[in-house]
Amino acid sequence: MVARTSLINRRTAQKFRQAAISAAGSLKIKLLLFCCFVFTLTLLASRTPSFLGWGQESVPLLDRNSRKGYTLLINTWKRYDLLKQSISHYTSCPRLDSIHIVWSEPNPPSDALIKYLNHAVKSNTGDNRHIELAFDINKEDSLNNRFKEIKNPITDAVFSIDDDIIFTCKSVEFAFSVWQSAPDTMVGFVPRIHLINPSKNENSYIYGGWWPVWWTGTYSMILSKASFFHMKYLRLYTNEMPKSLMEYVKRNRNCEDIAMSFLVANATGAPPIWAKGTIYEIGSTGISSLGGHNEKRTECVNRFVTEFGKMPLVPTTVKAVDSRGTWFW
Numbered sequence: 001m002v003a004r005t006s007l008i009n010r011r012t013a014q015k016f017r018q019a020a021i022s023a024a025g026s027l028k029i030k031l032l033l034f035c036c037f038v039f040t041l042t043l044l045a046s047r048t049p050s051f052l053g054w055g056q057e058s059v060p061l062l063d064r065n066s067r068k069g070y071t072l073l074i075n076t077w078k079r080y081d082l083l084k085q086s087i088s089h090y091t092s093c094p095r096l097d098s099i100h101i102v103w104s105e106p107n108p109p110s111d112a113l114i115k116y117l118n119h120a121v122k123s124n125t126g127d128n129r130h131i132e133l134a135f136d137i138n139k140e141d142s143l144n145n146r147f148k149e150i151k152n153p154i155t156d157a158v159f160s161i162d163d164d165i166i167f168t169c170k171s172v173e174f175a176f177s178v179w180q181s182a183p184d185t186m187v188g189f190v191p192r193i194h195l196i197n198p199s200k201n202e203n204s205y206i207y208g209g210w211w212p213v214w215w216t217g218t219y220s221m222i223l224s225k226a227s228f229f230h231m232k233y234l235r236l237y238t239n240e241m242p243k244s245l246m247e248y249v250k251r252n253r254n255c256e257d258i259a260m261s262f263l264v265a266n267a268t269g270a271p272p273i274w275a276k277g278t279i280y281e282i283g284s285t286g287i288s289s290l291g292g293h294n295e296k297r298t299e300c301v302n303r304f305v306t307e308f309g310k311m312p313l314v315p316t317t318v319k320a321v322d323s324r325g326t327w328f329w
């Protein structure tokens, strides 16, 4: 009797176990399927924001004053193909109102180049839109030329750019809209950091390139090779910057962008803003922007701290991202 009962019990237990195993199996499969579904949905949502009705077209943009665009301030040096490529690209961006080409070559721009660029500007703009195109010719070759005051500017915003990198119109538009929210600060795509030199006294700094920014997520400068700032800073740079500092920039042929970052930080007491953007390097100098040359830059930072009498740069970890392109909050 005892043996029978235990046999029945064993059989029942076995049945239960089998049922439990198959239930667990189907639960696992269901879980897996569910994960696949969520993953696919996430992928779809991140790839095509319009899938969830977040497309660019469906968002009513503010009706902004049509002349409240920006001035493209492009620095170039004997790279006409790059210049042509850049100008042709940026003229297709909607809120560009003016182009100023900083020209420091000994010879003036050729007629052929002027003709080409004028044509590029006209062919990319509609009938009811006009883009100003100007060459700012400089007698001497100095990196300070890139921040020379623009007389009678037609916009408040400057988009300062090197001739060897191109950003999509979408990225430029986005950074411009970030700048409009904070017009006193620098907004751009290339962040850098100053680090405290651990082996020296507390007023000694090290210039940090791309890696420390990537590693720590912290930055305190936005390089002027790709950034928006207010037109007033060109006036400040040209007229108010200590002359010894400008002389230093000119002699070293380096660090004008760090000087601009110092100037803006000193005026605002606030950090710049890093905006997310898609970059295309069209020149051959891609690698140099990632590393190297940092000793000279470190020298510049320490020199500027002495000139300003303090370290004006403010570190931050804020990054501006277009929320339509992100799925997770």
Ligand SMILES: *[C@@H]1O[C@H](CO)[C@@H](O)[C@H](O)[C@H]1NC(C)=O
Residues within 6 Å of the ligand: 240, 241, 242, 263, 266, 267, 308
């Ligand atoms: C830094 O800011 C102070 C206070 O606003 C100002 O007096 C000074 O001239 C600025 N320095 C430079 C070099 O622009």
